[in-house]
Amino acid sequence: MNATRYLIIGGGIAGTTAAETLREIDPDSSICIVSDEPYRLYSRIMLSKPNFFLKKIPFDTIWLKTKEWYESKKIELLDGKNAVKLDSANKIIELNDGNKINYEKLLLAIGGCARPWNVAGNEKQGIFYLRTLNDAKAIISAVKKTKRAVSIGGGFISFEMCEMLRLAGIDVTLVLRESYYWEPLLDKMSGEIIESALQKGGVSIIKNTEASEIVGNESVTGMHLKNGEDISCEMIIAGIGVMCPFEWIRAGGVEVGRGIIANEYLETNVPDIWTAGDSAEFNDLILNEKVQLGNWINAQMQGRTAAFNMAGKHQPFKLVSFYTTQGFGITIAFVGDVRPLPDRIIIARGTPESGSYGRILISKDEIVGATLINRTGELAPITKLIERDVKITGHESELADSQFDLKKLIVL
Amino acid sequence: MKIKKIVVASNLCIGAASCVVTAGSVFELDSENKAVIKFKDTKNSGPAEREQLEDAGITDDTLLLAAQSCPTKAIFLYDEEGKQVYP
Numbered sequence: 001m002n003a004t005r006y007l008i009i010g011g012g013i014a015g016t017t018a019a020e021t022l023r024e025i026d027p028d029s030s031i032c033i034v035s036d037e038p039y040r041l042y043s044r045i046m047l048s049k050p051n052f053f054l055k056k057i058p059f060d061t062i063w064l065k066t067k068e069w070y071e072s073k074k075i076e077l078l079d080g081k082n083a084v085k086l087d088s089a090n091k092i093i094e095l096n097d098g099n100k101i102n103y104e105k106l107l108l109a110i111g112g113c114a115r116p117w118n119v120a121g122n123e124k125q126g127i128f129y130l131r132t133l134n135d136a137k138a139i140i141s142a143v144k145k146t147k148r149a150v151s152i153g154g155g156f157i158s159f160e161m162c163e164m165l166r167l168a169g170i171d172v173t174l175v176l177r178e179s180y181y182w183e184p185l186l187d188k189m190s191g192e193i194i195e196s197a198l199q200k201g202g203v204s205i206i207k208n209t210e211a212s213e214i215v216g217n218e219s220v221t222g223m224h225l226k227n228g229e230d231i232s233c234e235m236i237i238a239g240i241g242v243m244c245p246f247e248w249i250r251a252g253g254v255e256v257g258r259g260i261i262a263n264e265y266l267e268t269n270v271p272d273i274w275t276a277g278d279s280a281e282f283n284d285l286i287l288n289e290k291v292q293l294g295n296w297i298n299a300q301m302q303g304r305t306a307a308f309n310m311a312g313k314h315q316p317f318k319l320v321s322f323y324t325t326q327g328f329g330i331t332i333a334f335v336g337d338v339r340p341l342p343d344r345i346i347i348a349r350g351t352p353e354s355g356s357y358g359r360i361l362i363s364k365d366e367i368v369g370a371t372l373i374n375r376t377g378e379l380a381p382i383t384k385l386i387e388r389d390v391k392i393t394g395h396e397s398e399l400a401d402s403q404f405d406l407k408k409l410i411v412l
Numbered sequence: 413m414k415i416k417k418i419v420v421a422s423n424l425c426i427g428a429a430s431c432v433v434t435a436g437s438v439f440e441l442d443s444e445n446k447a448v449i450k451f452k453d454t455k456n457s458g459p460a461e462r463e464q465l466e467d468a469g470i471t472d473d474t475l476l477l478a479a480q481s482c483p484t485k486a487i488f489l490y491d492e493e494g495k496q497v498y499p
Contacts, residue, residue, distance in 0.1 A: 013483075045428055045483040057424065061484060296483055297430045324427045324445060331427070331445040380432055380440045 003102040004032040004076070006310060007093060009083045010109035011035025012044060013296060014277025016065065017303030018107050018310070019075045025311040031075045034095065037132055038080035041065040045296045047136040048157050050164035050327070053143065062133070083110075086252025088270045105310040108249060108260055108268070108275045109303060112242035112294060117152070121214030121223075127236045130157055142235050143168050149235040150174075150223060151203075152211070154181040156325050156332075158239040159194070162203050163327035165237075173204045173231050175211065185338055186371055187359060189352050193373050197328040206231075242294055244279050257281050259292040264316040266306045274310055276302035285318045286386065287337055287368060295323045320386045324376060331376045336369030336386045337361065344368070350375065350402035360399050365391050381406040415472045415497065417490040418465075420447050420457040424486035431487060435478035437467035439487075447486070 006022050008015045011033050019031050042062045046052045052062065070077050078095070085094035086106075093101045114129035116122075128139050143164075148171045151158050158174065165172045178184075180191030181198075195205055209227040214220055214236065222232040246256045255261040255269045259281030266274045266282055275282075277299035281292040298321040305317040324333040338361060340346065349358040356374035360367055360382070366389050370382045390409055398404045418438070427445035431438075440455070442448045448455045450466040462468060476498060479487040485499040 043483040045426070049426055051426075057484075061424070064483070064485070296428060297433045297481065300430065300481055301433070319433065321433070322429060324429050324441070326427055326445045331443075333429075333441075333445075374443075376427070376441045376445050377443055379429060380436055383432070383436065 001092070001100045001102055002032075003030075005029040005104045006031045006107070007101055007103035007105070008033045008107045008109060009093065010107075010111055010277065010279075011037065011039075011041060011077060011079065012109065012111050012277065012299065013041065013064075014111070014299040014303035014306075015107065015109035016041040017300050018109060018276060018307040020073065021304045021307035022311060023073045023075060025307070031073075032101065033075060033077050034081050034083055034093070034101075035077065035079045036082045037134070039133055040067060040070065040077060040079070042133055044133075047133065048130060048160040048164075050160065050167050053136070053140055053164045054167055084248055086249060086254070088252045088254065088273065091272070104272065106273045107303075107306055107310060108254070108273065108279060109277045109299075109306075110244065110249075110260075110279045111299075112244050112278045114238075115241040115243045117238040117240055119211050119214060121216070121220075124214055124216050124220045125218055126216070126220030126234055127214065127238060129238055130161065131242070139237065143170065146170050146235040148173075148231075148233040149237065150231055150233045151237045151239065153239040153241070154178065154183075154191075154194075155239055155241075156323060158237070159198075159327055159332070160325055161237050161239065162198060163201065166202050166328075170235075171204075172202070173206060173233070174198065175209065175225065175231075176205065176207045177210045179208050181205075184340060187340075187346070189348075190357060190359065190371060190373055193330065193352050193357060194332065197330045201328040242278065246279075257290070261290070264318075265309050265314065266302060266317055267309065274306040276306040282317065284337075285316055286320060291337070293321055295321055297321050320383045322379060322383070324379070330374055331372075333372040333376050333379050334369070335372070335379055335382050336367075338369040338371050347396060347399045349378075349400060354402070356402070358402075362392060365393055367392060378406055381410060384410050414492050415475050415489050416462055416492045417459050417494075418449055418462075418475065419459045419488040419490075420449060421486045421488065422446050422457045424484045425457075426484055426486075428483050430481040430483065431478040434481045435470060435474050438465060438470055438475065439478060 082096040114131040181194045211223045213224045260275040262282040264283040278294045284291045322335040345362040350356045358372040358375045361369040449460045489498040
């Protein structure tokens with residue numbers, strides 16, 4: 001049996017950042033990463049970017065680490081291997097090739113998987129998900145022979161895929177189960193700005209329905225919708241969310257909810273096991289509740305914090321994270337916690353007619369999040385206002401004034 | 413290492429804003445969702461000499477962390493001899 005001091009399951013940005021940070025702190029101990037993908041670290045965030053798909057930037061920009069980097073840092077990368085069993089009592093991870101690895105400290109940075117689409121005919125060729133580099137390669141190759149495509153679901157990935165497909169000259173239909181884009185996370189006005197941009201860009205949108213069956217012989221030729229409509233297409237991209245296969249982790253005694261449950265130090269309930277990145281359902285000190293996030297900067301900074309704590313420090317994780325995208329002539333940014341929970345007060349900034357529209361979400365007299373369309377410049381001041389727990393009583397009218405400079409509310 | 417000069421390659425920037433999270437006193441996003449450097453008197457993609465920064469006291473470690481956090485490696489750092497130190 002192999003043995004390592006630090007074992008990291010997951011070779012994405014959380015796991016690799018953890019390995020890099022551990023090496024900075026601890027120059028000599030053994031570090032091993034197990035990755036289920038047959039690749040070194042790449043930029044997952046690039047996978048949905050039209051410029052990458054359409055090769056406007058070279059394919060090789062996707063690689064964030066060289067092979068030599070792993071060697072020079074003495075980080076062992078076992079790629080193309082799955083962890084299948086956790087024996088936390090004896091501190092052993094078993095891989096799908098039968099090998100066993102004994103660890104002293106374990107990090108579970110296993111990320112998420114694309115949620116499988118449960119629809120009749122889902123075995124046909126021409127249905128794509130986007131999560132891994134292999135998924136992206138399959139889409140890049142399919143795009144070249146596609147004339148008509150359907151994108152399923154509203155969200156960042158779907159928005160970016162619609163733009164990529166349109167730029168590739170493909171007819172695109174977007175099918176939404178909801179009554180507007182990104183319901184219920186966004187309000188109707190924000191959703192309509194996005195829909196209007198999509199439609200101006202040539203995307204047909206069908207709302208309030210979903211596929212009842214995918215038709216075609218071996219390959220997709222179209223789909224039936226529950227509202228009775230039929231769409232012809234050769235390609236379907238299903239962006240219907242992420243789920244994590246946690247059974248083997250649960251079986252090893254680690255507490256699992258939507259994600260792997262952790263405290264603010266990213267420690268799980270089992271000694272010497274931490275989690276980081278998309279798979280972590282952690283205690284967020286800013287919101288004082290358990291949250292699970294799926295974004296790049298969260299994964300990266302959690303990898304760093306988990307590494308500090310694995311190396312014996314005691315550092316809580318605290319970050320206001322966000323995600324931004326641009327396409328069809330608009331920019332969309334989400335900051336902090338954008339869930340419109342019942343206790344949230346929401347203040348609007350700007351109007352859809354003016355082309356820029358933001359919503360600031362408030363809980364218990366403090367800003368907890370914001371959604372910004374064409375107001376990306378406000379991302380930095382809003383992040384600061386969230387971080388510093390600025391009380392907003394008395395400032396409501398300023399928050400609602402789209403011309404008001406939010407920086408003025410930051411108390412230094 | 414002493415970081416002397418910073419440049420953002422706007423053609424590579426996708427507005428992921430990880431630099432804004434790690435070094436918000438130096439980087440922000442402009443109206444086109446591209447990262448810009450905050451000078452004492454202006455904002456653009458650089459090149460920026462360290463003493464021209466609004467936050468001239470920023471540490472090398474923070475600048476390096478910001479550059480390393482970029483998912484498209486769009487932030488370039490140079491030392492006092494003009495040698496590229498990252499990426």
